[in-house]
Amino acid sequence: MSDYGHDLLFGTFVTPTAQAPGQVVALAELTEAAGLDLVTFQDHPYNPDFFDTWTLLSWVAARTRRLRVSANVLNLPLRPPAVLARAAASLDLLSGGRFELGLGAGAFWDGVEGMGGRRLTAGQGVTALREAIEILRGVWDDTSPGLLRSDGKYYRIPGMRRGPAPAHHINIWLGAYQPRMLALTGQTADGWLPTLEYLRSPDRNTANRLIDEAAVAAGRDPRQIRRLLNLFQVDISSNSRGFLQGPPEQWVDQLLPLVLQEGFTAFLIGRDDPRLIQTFGQEVAPALREAVARERATAGTPTGPARSSVALAKRQPGIDYDGLPTTLARQAVEPGDPDYDRVRHNYTRPGSPALVLRPGTAAEVADALSYARSQVVSISVRSGGHGISGRSTNDGGILIDLCRLDKVEVLDRASRRVRLEPGARWGDVAQALAPYGLAISSGDYGDVGVGGLATTGGIGYLARSYGLTIDHILAAEIVLANGTLARVDAANHPDLFWAIRGAGGNFGIVTALEIEAYEVDSVVYAHLAIDASDTAEVLRRWGRLVENAPRELTSFLSIYPSRRRTSPLAQVTLVYARDDVDAAQAALTPFLEIGPVLDQQAQLAPYAAIVAPPHNRHHGQGIENTHSGLLHHITTESAATLHTMVHSGDVLAVQLRSVGGAVNDVPRDATAYPHRTQNFSVLAATSPEHLPQLDKYWAELYPQLDGMYLSFETDTDPKRLLDAFPEPTLGRLRQLKATYDPDNVFNRNFPIPPATPAGAGKETDHAD
Template identity: 45%
Template sequence: MTGTLKSIPTDLEGKVVTPSDQRYQMFRSTYTTVGHPAAVVLPESARDVAAALRLARETGLQVAIRSGGHGLSGSGTNNGGLVIDLRALNQIDIIDRSSRLVRIGAGARWAQVAEALAPHGLAVSSGDHGNVGVGGIATGGGVGWLVRQYGLTIDHVRAVEVVLPDGTTVRADAKTEPDLLWVMRGAGAGAGIAVAFEIEAMELSNVGYAQLVASVDRDGETLRRWAEVTAQSPRELSTAVMLSAQGSTATAFITAVVISGDPSVIRETINPLLGIGDVMVQQAHIIPYTQLVPRFHLHANSGQMPSRTTNGLLTGLTPEAARALVTAVAAPNPAFVQLRSLGGATHDPAPSDMAFPHRHQDILAVASTFPPNERATLAAAWKPVAPHVNGSYLNFESTRDEAAFARAYPGATGTRVIDLWKRYDPEGVLRPKTPS
């Protein structure tokens, strides 16, 4: 639905940006998507968020929620609707150092969080870029540089302060509103707007950081060896692989992070990766965790990287799946493919513990394509990969249709998610594109 905002409520004066406002260019878009919303609301409190939701109900404008604006899916903006931008809700506090419990506003970005927690020797696994907003990851999942040791970000969310679509602000924790806590950890976008989280951080200061470059054979045996090494490695190792086309061949750019400041531990953990194939370049350092999500990542988001993205989760890497991934990046019109190691702590929760049921898969594969033919290119590149995946991560999905919902929330999980979305948002104010 599209529309025009005819008047601004008194309680939101000075906090609404419309197309005639000179600030509009700064707030209309995400990193991947140029939006044309009717208005962007910049709330400074939970009360302001409630007022923004009341405005959405009264006008019938479609709602998009933005915490950081960097998200690959592009869901943080829209055309002709209302964007609620949470960037001002960015306070970060240590609640209890002994239990490592921290309170983080949904509008904070992970560079800010890492910087605030570092003096206390704490960290939260939080994606792989400092410009990513807290709210999107902490309600959707959270695959970060520490994922195999820490698990997903949502695995350590202990409470959420939520503004429901009717304007009520509630605390969701294990004793108070446990159903709301369940759905906010993995499928929060359709239930309410999270304004703050209580998260159990981990003890962390320095990490081992290594970068490797390896040529990838057409059969994908290099990728299979990477997958095997990662699966057999200690939890302290998390890796990400960027696949790039080099004519008819592919190259793997591997980033490895080891949760240790001990050079001997780092060396022992990384060494097996050197045996996956023809490793052409390697370098390793001990760095503070803050350097992985640094402050200089905090750039404006103006749709400067237009793209479309899809993804799938894999249990191991079969020969057929490996070949399909190589085909996707070495095709005449290739996709850009990232592989992220899971396993370890991501397997610890039961599939029913929260609204993220994917607890046996080992790899997240993400494919992105860019203009001018990004839709057709993505469909063609992903077609040979799709039969091999089992589930998906909605935060890395540009298309929010029924099929995407079913992949992200299969079976009983999807049924419960829909039921809870209807309970907490009976009028459909947040209007998720899901089965009715």
């Protein structure tokens, strides 16, 4: 026995009494308010004095924001594992990855049998539990092919579809006391969840040994199994000076050996006492964390995640996994880890990185970058993971995933100053700003991350009214290639501040942005479905109306070639950025004349509702090949070329977004995004097998284009740099690149080559 090195968890074991519903929920909310990590509830469905535990878990998850929830422990004989798996994944997804699964083989058999459950012996219960765990994990594994089937003795699954996958790896913690259950814990579980009062010290020693031996025999590292402990006979105000019967400092002294000598790293108090819960969270937990950290530093205790021999065998050459800084090790994901399939891909393309780092602070981002540079492998950076170019993942390299940097703060309502971290999703930003009556134009899809969009441009539903997202950035915090953290704004590093607004991914890793939001609450949102048989005419009419519309109106038009339909379909989105319904109607009505209307909808809606955060799981499901360009006007020639493209059958979609308006109020040299005279962004998408045909049609359209919107282009040929950054912008960026990233560390997404130092030889052109 020893310290297994897990981070410490603290929580409560609340009685789910149905006689006092307000009290039960209030204690759960207090658990979160006190800074604790986890709330748990016993599960006795046959007891009419208790709430149904699953319903209670769902309600509490909805009433809290950070708190993890779990049963302690769930009654398996009355909860079929296939249904339980779906319910667990659903709650985990709805709560943002906050559900854990405390699970038991069964007890109180008279009650179970009375409700129609099957009475099992202790041995039968262990076998049934083993089968159930296999089914649970099989349902959650939606990457395995085919239906899930199980021909168990107690649970038969003839064939069911897998999924949904939960938001995170749901830990299965077993309530175990007898040797066979302890062995099962070591072989398959993520944690052991006993109650202290049921175990004497020698019993704890024996149980830990049995778990460890079973883990080793199964090819696991015993450190993979967390040891949790329920504590019932506790009293913070007692004068008896017994075990956990006294002041907080005594608790720390008495719990410390349980961590360092017996390996317990989660403590759940089982008394419904508000004062005790508050003291436990605010005094005991932080003091014990500090004491454990001090002892671990002295002893050199490993604290990173433990991995099985199978997982270790999946490590890839060229990476010094054991040299990973301790600040990063706990959140790192390797190819053999349970969370790997959730973090390896982006939305557009699949990936197989050798290591995924998930820093949670700017300092950890600097550590991650320094470590990644020392490994001499490709480095990718990801905020939300929608990057159409696909460069926010890689094969065999290191991925720095900013998902944990996701805070949204209103710094000053009066000046509308908002601070965003790059891993936040724009849908979450909209939801967070809505109570203040504020909004930020940010594309059209709430699952997109802040970092990529807000360093490239940001053509959103409010663009013609308020401009690009980058036009409202006031300051940024960025980790540079040399690992230093810089704050940039108009007064500090103004040259770098200019560059990151349009070409930010080339100069560092942005860890926070301060943005001026706008006074926007509700908007008028309309949608039209148009028969686009005469695609060219639909495009010309739409383009003319957009240019003549008041700048409160922004519109997107997407055309999908016919598949089952007899003609192409145009989907037109119109957003009027004020809640003036009469003015909106006057602006929107002319668009009913752009073509035969198949469907129309219009409503006054909160801005946050039209960019709701779906939080899709990314597995390379997006369109792989797109081309992007900018048009001053939709001319007869450009409309005809797009018409031919749509009717060719070689493209999946063509989309145009209106810019102009406030976008063009900004001088072209004010930011590194220089395209301030065009009125439309155009994108065409296809599948890999049709890319040569799309290239041909795009070559015909190309002479009519002027510029390119970087985020919508998958062709990263260096020759396209001048489309994104026409001179003198590119030359200025290259000079700055030589200053801030001379080694071209940030070279994945349309890399800008550093300018060659004077006297170092012939200057290479932008295509080198």
